[in-house]
Amino acid sequence: MTEISSRLEVEDLQQNLRRVQERLAQKLEPAVLRSELELLHPADTAYILEALPLEERLLVWDLVRAEREGEILLEVSEAVRESLIATMDSKELVAAAETLEADEIADLAPDLPEEVVQDVIRALPQEERVLLRAALSYDEGTVGALMDFDQVTVRADVSLEAATRYLRALDELPAHTDQLFVVDRGGKLLGTLPLARLIVTDLEREVGAVMIPESVKLRPEDRAEDAAQAFERYDLVSAPVVDLITGSLVGRVTVNGVMDYIRATSSESQLAEAGLSKEEDVFAPVWNSFRNRWAWLAINLVTAFIASRVIGAFEGSIEKLVALAALMPIVAGIGGNSGNQTITMIVRALALGQIQSSYWRKLVGKELAVATLNGVIWGSLLGVATYLLYGNLALAGVMALAMLLNLLLAAGMGVTIPYMRARFGQDPAVGSSVLITACTDSGGFFIFLGLATLFLV
Amino acid sequence: MTEISSRLEVEDLQQNLRRVQERLAQKLEPAVLRSELELLHPADTAYILEALPLEERLLVWDLVRAEREGEILLEVSEAVRESLIATMDSKELVAAAETLEADEIADLAPDLPEEVVQDVIRALPQEERVLLRAALSYDEGTVGALMDFDQVTVRADVSLEAATRYLRALDELPAHTDQLFVVDRGGKLLGTLPLARLIVTDLEREVGAVMIPESVKLRPEDRAEDAAQAFERYDLVSAPVVDLITGSLVGRVTVNGVMDYIRATSSESQLAEAGLSKEEDVFAPVWNSFRNRWAWLAINLVTAFIASRVIGAFEGSIEKLVALAALMPIVAGIGGNSGNQTITMIVRALALGQIQSSYWRKLVGKELAVATLNGVIWGSLLGVATYLLYGNLALAGVMALAMLLNLLLAAGMGVTIPYMRARFGQDPAVGSSVLITACTDSGGFFIFLGLATLFLV
Numbered sequence: 001m002t003e004i005s006s007r008l009e010v011e012d013l014q015q016n017l018r019r020v021q022e023r024l025a026q027k028l029e030p031a032v033l034r035s036e037l038e039l040l041h042p043a044d045t046a047y048i049l050e051a052l053p054l055e056e057r058l059l060v061w062d063l064v065r066a067e068r069e070g071e072i073l074l075e076v077s078e079a080v081r082e083s084l085i086a087t088m089d090s091k092e093l094v095a096a097a098e099t100l101e102a103d104e105i106a107d108l109a110p111d112l113p114e115e116v117v118q119d120v121i122r123a124l125p126q127e128e129r130v131l132l133r134a135a136l137s138y139d140e141g142t143v144g145a146l147m148d149f150d151q152v153t154v155r156a157d158v159s160l161e162a163a164t165r166y167l168r169a170l171d172e173l174p175a176h177t178d179q180l181f182v183v184d185r186g187g188k189l190l191g192t193l194p195l196a197r198l199i200v201t202d203l204e205r206e207v208g209a210v211m212i213p214e215s216v217k218l219r220p221e222d223r224a225e226d227a228a229q230a231f232e233r234y235d236l237v238s239a240p241v242v243d244l245i246t247g248s249l250v251g252r253v254t255v256n257g258v259m260d261y262i263r264a265t266s267s268e269s270q271l272a273e274a275g276l277s278k279e280e281d282v283f284a285p286v287w288n289s290f291r292n293r294w295a296w297l298a299i300n301l302v303t304a305f306i307a308s309r310v311i312g313a314f315e316g317s318i319e320k321l322v323a324l325a326a327l328m329p330i331v332a333g334i335g336g337n338s339g340n341q342t343i344t345m346i347v348r349a350l351a352l353g354q355i356q357s358s359y360w361r362k363l364v365g366k367e368l369a370v371a372t373l374n375g376v377i378w379g380s381l382l383g384v385a386t387y388l389l390y391g392n393l394a395l396a397g398v399m400a401l402a403m404l405l406n407l408l409l410a411a412g413m414g415v416t417i418p419y420m421r422a423r424f425g426q427d428p429a430v431g432s433s434v435l436i437t438a439c440t441d442s443g444g445f446f447i448f449l450g451l452a453t454l455f456l457v
Numbered sequence: 458m459t460e461i462s463s464r465l466e467v468e469d470l471q472q473n474l475r476r477v478q479e480r481l482a483q484k485l486e487p488a489v490l491r492s493e494l495e496l497l498h499p500a501d502t503a504y505i506l507e508a509l510p511l512e513e514r515l516l517v518w519d520l521v522r523a524e525r526e527g528e529i530l531l532e533v534s535e536a537v538r539e540s541l542i543a544t545m546d547s548k549e550l551v552a553a554a555e556t557l558e559a560d561e562i563a564d565l566a567p568d569l570p571e572e573v574v575q576d577v578i579r580a581l582p583q584e585e586r587v588l589l590r591a592a593l594s595y596d597e598g599t600v601g602a603l604m605d606f607d608q609v610t611v612r613a614d615v616s617l618e619a620a621t622r623y624l625r626a627l628d629e630l631p632a633h634t635d636q637l638f639v640v641d642r643g644g645k646l647l648g649t650l651p652l653a654r655l656i657v658t659d660l661e662r663e664v665g666a667v668m669i670p671e672s673v674k675l676r677p678e679d680r681a682e683d684a685a686q687a688f689e690r691y692d693l694v695s696a697p698v699v700d701l702i703t704g705s706l707v708g709r710v711t712v713n714g715v716m717d718y719i720r721a722t723s724s725e726s727q728l729a730e731a732g733l734s735k736e737e738d739v740f741a742p743v744w745n746s747f748r749n750r751w752a753w754l755a756i757n758l759v760t761a762f763i764a765s766r767v768i769g770a771f772e773g774s775i776e777k778l779v780a781l782a783a784l785m786p787i788v789a790g791i792g793g794n795s796g797n798q799t800i801t802m803i804v805r806a807l808a809l810g811q812i813q814s815s816y817w818r819k820l821v822g823k824e825l826a827v828a829t830l831n832g833v834i835w836g837s838l839l840g841v842a843t844y845l846l847y848g849n850l851a852l853a854g855v856m857a858l859a860m861l862l863n864l865l866l867a868a869g870m871g872v873t874i875p876y877m878r879a880r881f882g883q884d885p886a887v888g889s890s891v892l893i894t895a896c897t898d899s900g901g902f903f904i905f906l907g908l909a910t911l912f913l914v
Contacts, residue, residue, distance in 0.1 A: 014810060043690035051811045053819060164656060173653035175692055178635060195652050196630035199621060232720065233500035235632055235713040237694055255712050256692040263689065266723035273730060274801035275794055282806040286826045293798050297791060301835060304790040311783040318782045325775045325782035326768040333761040334754060337732055341750050344731035349739040353471060354508045362510060369743040378758060
């Protein structure tokens, strides 16, 4: 048997995938492929499942041993997870979930049928059940939802020697244990003891004397984004999560949870930008793809329809000077691009907390200045092009002026939209691109055709 | 004096910033603010510098102690770094760079004047100079560029006791040391020894017997993106980088480098999507902003101009039926949105290596099916709306058919563009949105006006 190795060099992923595809094509004894899958890391199996079309994917999924299903469900993308869960009955789902820890079950829970979640809760030992209930209670996007319960705690009044003995008794430390959390008798967090410090320090000293008393502390209600920024800023591997009122340690956040979060939110915003409601399985059935995409198309249909009615109001002018029809999309299009540049920059700076309320006026001024510069340069260029094409000096002037005005509109709205949304407590990122484009399309048509009606026809 | 604490709860960042702003406004003795800045983590100082307008930013920068300037330059965004470096002379820059390690200097190097880099190289001790030359030799986007040289190595034939004694002699371990790298006399990597394992294992055993012989190995030439995916997949904190031929350890990659990389590439793609060449300092001078944005606007001007000429070719038809002018942007707009949905999904799946060459045909089929469904639904809807507005059944039919055809064009190009670009070794992500929008704009106008000319006028 050719060996399928896990955790080797990076391109092995593709090799694993090709080997599985060959096995599927050969239609050999499933036992061969089954035992090869056994050797793979759950994340590698997840990769293979994501890259296979639905039919082959389900063939492979059937060969995965029941005890590993939970881990693999955690690793696959949400879209692929749905396709796998759809083929499992309640009993299989409960069995898969039971192999996981409380915080992991909480991550899966939104994709599981409600009765499966209830069955899993009932089947858990009391202590785990409390943790799972806690984990389920935090909203997505909070530190509570990123948190796990694998923290290793130690008391301040023991020697490092005793602490080391205690760690040995644990046999293996949870992944990402770079530090121990020092707590008092009541569970209140007193400080942290990095393993690197434990190793290099005299074992006779006391934990309390060696620990770092002051460190980054998160609270379950904090925004996950703030925690992610703290991890990046201070290069953390793990951070304690404490209760605001009692100061007691409730869990920890690790860098791998943060990294998954960063990847997930950045891909969500990328997908939202393109009008996909969520991550889409490339091999999704047509109907699922349609559902994932229709909402955005419908919204754009509405804004396009409004823009169309703005043009409709000037049909008389277009009839008299048909060149307007050919020129108007340029004004609208460049306005949209320029507005998107402004709004993207402002939304990013807002997300990073870089814009203090005192600086908005300054920002509007700057953006209007950039728009004026752009408007003069591109407007003149387009004015010249218009004159060369149509030999109409007045039309050229209207084109140049409309361009300048629409760029100013784009800059003004590009600052105002995120400002107003942030002010009223909304996420300035969501749908900002649709809003600005709607303004610059309808606005661009109105400005250009309005000026043309005033001065030309 | 009110204390400015570093590394506390997350919202302290905003408090620090406000305090600095107050101090600036009070125009007190600079010594007060200077000593407060001393207490801040370099990343926190970087945050403040990023959030201040240029003038205030430079006032604060002047108060930063020279020995800390290097660290802070590393932490600020590229745009802000440029604004700071512009105010420093060569001597200051060399002094700042000399406080950093080789891999850090290499990260700064692209923003430094060439003669400063040469001066720094000359001023370094021989050993560091070799490392810096190596670090400078790797291209951006490779593992070599992510790598640092802070790995702690240990020999396989010593006892854990001896290894521990060696670590104590180091006094402090480098950040993100979660494992020791086990090497032979020639520097060849034999395996890794996690600290967590070192702590829980009997100290009399030998390193070689306890180490993990097989683990993820990266090579300096590997794509940084592949390394990032390996870190996410296997939840790594650090990974060794080895030379392909000799197998010897050349450095390591840590999770914080990977996290910075993920953040940087995701924000780059977000910025590129919106047409910004690079991250922009919100308080950048107008001219800098213009330079960052003009290229994209120019490209869009060209594509908009082409679309405008397509319309120009049908001016005769529009003159006869002016409703065409009002309706045509709807067909082009919805096609663009739909094409962007397809291309975004395909580009993402390609980046994750999820599309095998054998599945392209399947993908085209699926996307065309989704487009047909969308086309029939939205096309009919718009057809009805057109009939209600203009009472022209033939025009309604042309509208519906043009919508369907442009959505099919969008789906076809949405798969074809990334396929062709990946095939010819280009990055399918760059500018994909411009390309698809150019196709669906010009294509949409051509289809709609062409059909109208055939059947209506």
